[in-house]
Amino acid sequence: MLLPKQIEKYAKNGYLPGIPILSAPEVKHFNESCHRCCGVEIKDGIRRQASNRVKPFLLYPWASKLIRHKGILDAVESLIGPNIFVFHTTVWFKNAGAGNYVPWHQDATYFGLYPYEHVTAWVALTDSTLENGCVEVLPGSHNSGQKPHRDNRDELAMLSRGQTLSINLDESSGVPLELSAGDVSFHHTLLMHRSAPNKSRAPRIGIGISYIPTHVKHLTKTRLSATLVRGVDRFGYFDKEPSPKKENDEAAISAHAESLARFQEASESIPEMKEIH
Ligand SMILES: O=C(O)CCC(=O)C(=O)O
Known part of the structure; x- marks a missing residue:
């Protein structure tokens, strides 16, 4: 558990x-x-993010184990309480020397969750440094609410719609989250953050796991699914997801496809995004 x-x-x-x-x-x-x-990215032609890098815990037993890691869940429980869903997960894989980057954004913009209690545990599977494009944050920026974003058509922007904050930011107060492999950082859903391209000669890999308390609702009309990883769900706001029994498990592949399709449909009608366009 975290300290007070x-x-x-x-x-x-x-x-x-x-x-x-x-x-x-x-x-x-x-x-x-x-x-x-x-x-290796598996593209499905619809999404900008490769499908094998989104919600991998529905496809692969190792990822299903990672999202249930006791040390990560203990820290998450200290921040959001004992009843916990995994709502989403992204493998942030930046190849050596790749130009891909993540623009300044707030995660809440494309999740459509309320109240704003979602926390991301960012698990470093390699060292993550300024040179290889670590996450950078604007401390305290979660306190000023949801800000407008615009879509960014740049193919190198790694977010699903290339979401980019469209307000003036004081980038000079940015703090790099330099991590060693095995470290986990945590960020609030309204925190403004970004990451630059990987200028090193090795890949930079982090897995961003989105945890929510079970009382958080998804605001669009599409009913989404989530994975209960600790405690109980007394609310029933999400369908429960199955865990993969093995790699290339047919049932898991279709559950994953179904979950991503629903997520895609929902993200087209997120209230924050609607207001912006
Ligand atoms: O890993 C990155 O470079 C960006 C991660 C990110 O934006 C997130 O976890 O919310």
Whole structure:
């Protein structure tokens, strides 16, 4: 569990910098598994993000294990309470020397969740540095609410719609979250953050796991699914997702496709995005 002063810092700043949580053998296992399953993008022609890098816990037993890691869940429970869903997960895989980047954004913009209690645990499977394009945050920026974004058609922008904050930002107050492999950072859904291209000679890999308390609602008409990873769900706002029994499990592949299709439909009608366009 986190210490009270860490919880206070998260409330004040909107993030916690890297906490060492994964052991060295775990980093090796998850890094190798991630390379094997997500190293090469599988594009489905609709989404900008490769389908094997979105919600991989519905496809691969190793990812299903990662989202249930006790050390990560203990920290998450300290921030959002004991009843926890995984709502989403993205493998942020930046190849060596790749120009891909993540523009300044707030995660809440494209999730359509309320209240704003979603927290992302960003799990470093390699070191993450300024040179290889670590996440950078604007401390305290989660306190000023949801801000307008615009779509960004740049193919190198890694977000599903290339969402980019369309307000003036004081980038000079940005803080890089430099992490060692095995560290996990945590950020609030309204925290403004971004990451630059990977200028190093090795891949930079992080897995962003989106956790929500079970009382959080999704605001669009599409009914979404989520995975209960701790506690109980007394609300029934989401359909429960099955876990993969093995890699290339046919049932898991169709559950994953179904979940992504619903997410895609919902993201087209997120209220924040509607107001903006
Ligand atoms: O990994 C990155 O470069 C960006 C991550 C991010 O935007 C997120 O986890 O919300």
